[in-house]
């Protein structure tokens with residue numbers, strides 16, 4: 001737990017969020033500023049600031065984020081239609097909250113970004 005981290009506070013239930021899933025390793029909740037009809041964040045319970053701080057010992061945890069996202073996509077009814085999983089890393093990657101998180105986006109045709 002990091003004292004000044006908003007996502008750690010959501011995990012600790014110190015600030016409210018619409019939590020859809022939680023286990024001993026990850027928590028998933030709806031994004032407060034949805035960019036699509038379905039916009040869910042899947043985060044590790046362990047405070048890892050970004051992908052840059054991921055260690056080899058975290059590989060299973062990172063994999064778990066993806067399998068939980070897949071299960072939620074099925075529950076939200078968007079698995080067959082398709083969805084997007086993205087992770088922003090660092091300032092130029094568009095990361096604003098420095099507690100690693102996977103965005104699950106779907107429920108409408110998503111624009112294909114040309115970088």
Ligand code: DGP
Pocket residue numbers: 006017018029030031032033041087088094095096097098
């Ligand atoms: P990123 O740019 O990848 O760091 O995305 C951060 C996302 O976190 C952004 O889509 C908005 C969301 N967010 C920020 N603060 C809160 C909050 O307090 N509650 C919830 N549910 N989402 C938040």
